[in-house]
Amino acid sequence: MREVGAFEAKTHLSELIAAVEAGEVVTITRRGRPVARLMPVAGDNAGRAAAVERIRSLRKGLAGISHKDILSARDEGRR
Template identity: 35%
Template structure:
């Protein structure tokens, strides 16, 4: 029996729990090389295996996309951002 992976995106795959148990060492090598493996049981996602670096990169990318969206929103404004608005956004993020 060969390892059967379902490709989800460029570097993300899913595998059934039985195959994950059988080919665990091979899956770990894939994770070390940057892949993200989702383990499924009866067609439902039950776990994700990824390196700590991959997880941090995803968080950083999400933060960057959020900043870009804010930048686009601010660039379309007619007036500059006031200090009061910045303080209000800061306090809003703490809720």
């Protein structure tokens, strides 16, 4: 992962975008502290797709449980 200062990021933005398009992750710092991260969009979508698939598999496991059953279990736990 590459780190660049805010001023350098501002003056070389097009170069940084080209690096990100090539798959690189760039952290932008201000006074040595990380404040932003440039990363490819495709990497973000892959994580979303995996999360959606996990949610779908969890839903399959709950197919036999009704809304009333869930509320009943919740209320029972409050006693």
